[in-house]
Amino acid sequence: xxxxxxxxxxTERIGSLTRKQTEIVVETVFESIKEALIRGEKxxxxxxxxxxxxxxxxxxxxxxxxxxxxxVPAKRVLHFKVGKALREAMNPK
Amino acid sequence: MTKADxxxxxxxxxxxxxxxxxxxxxxxxxFMKQTFQEGxxxxxxxxxxxxxxQxxxxxxxxxxxxxxxxITPxxxxxxxxxxxxxxxxxxxxxxxxTGES
Numbered sequence: 001x002x003x004x005x006x007x008x009x010x011t012e013r014i015g016s017l018t019r020k021q022t023e024i025v026v027e028t029v030f031e032s033i034k035e036a037l038i039r040g041e042k043x044x045x046x047x048x049x050x051x052x053x054x055x056x057x058x059x060x061x062x063x064x065x066x067x068x069x070x071x072v073p074a075k076r077v078l079h080f081k082v083g084k085a086l087r088e089a090m091n092p093k
Numbered sequence: 094m095t096k097a098d099x100x101x102x103x104x105x106x107x108x109x110x111x112x113x114x115x116x117x118x119x120x121x122x123x124f125m126k127q128t129f130q131e132g133x134x135x136x137x138x139x140x141x142x143x144x145x146x147q148x149x150x151x152x153x154x155x156x157x158x159x160x161x162x163x164i165t166p167x168x169x170x171x172x173x174x175x176x177x178x179x180x181x182x183x184x185x186x187x188x189x190x191t192g193e194s
Contacts, residue, residue, distance in 0.1 A: 001128050001135045010121055017117070025103055025117055030140045032102045036094040038181055043094045048122045049170075053182060076182050078141075080172035086126055090145075090168045 003030075037078060047085040054079050129170055141174040 003026065011022040033043050033051060043051040058074040082090075096118055103114040128135055129145050136142045146169050153164040174182070 001133055003137045006121070006124065006128075006135065006137075010117070010124055013120055013124065014117060016113075021107060022117070024107055025109075025114075026121060028103055028106050029099055029118065029121060030137055032094070032099055034140060034178060034181070036098075037178070041094055045096055045122060048126065049172075051172075078172075078174045078178070078182060082170045086129070086170070089126060089130060090170065091165075 040076070045083065047083050049083040049086060050081045052079045052081070053077070129168075132168070137175075139175055139177050141172055141178055144171045144173070145169075146171060 007019065007023050007026050010026065011017060011019045014022065017025070036043050037051060037053050040053050042053070045051075053076050056075050056077055059072050061070055061072050062068065063070055096115075099118055100111055100114045103109060103118070104111050109117070125135055125143070129143065132145050132147075134142060134144045148164075148167050148169055150166045151164050152161065154161055
């Protein structure tokens with residue numbers, strides 16, 4: 001499923017919004033999450049999951065093919081942890 | 094940032110009432126949840142991809158008691174940030190962190 005299909009399905013379900021309005025809402029949701037991540041903030045969507053930027057220190061690694069040493073710069077990576085409600089819904093007992 | 098902040102943003106941006114904004118946010122995440130339950134992945138361009146993966150049963154151990162046990166087969170969701178998001182996050186990191194070390 002892609003964003004445009006998501007927008008369509010959500011529009012159908014809501015009924016009171018036009019496709020364009022739903023599109024703005026969906027774009028705003030993901031844009032806001034993105035902006036918060038760029039600021040280094042954690043995002044907590046109760047029941048769905050958390051997005052958390054994590055810092056990785058600079059390190060020296062090795063190119064496994066050539067055995068050469070390479071410097072890996074410090075960077076920020078994104079971690080997503082699935083929420084409890086969603087995890088349980090995926091695996092009903 | 095939480096769902097309440099998202100509601101606020103949508104309220105400011107399109108003038109839906111807070112109640113309506115809240116409902117639509119719930120619908121969006123509910124719908125995504127349902128899609129995952131059907132085993133389908135979701136790709137949000139410019140943001141990332143949520144994949145549903147089927148894990149097989151395997152032998153595991155309770156780390157607390159050391160007891161052997163079977164980990165049941167299950168579906169898990171993984172998220173991969175899009176290259177665009179990764180690049181933006183890294184760029185900002187470099188900008189905010191130079192001078193520190």
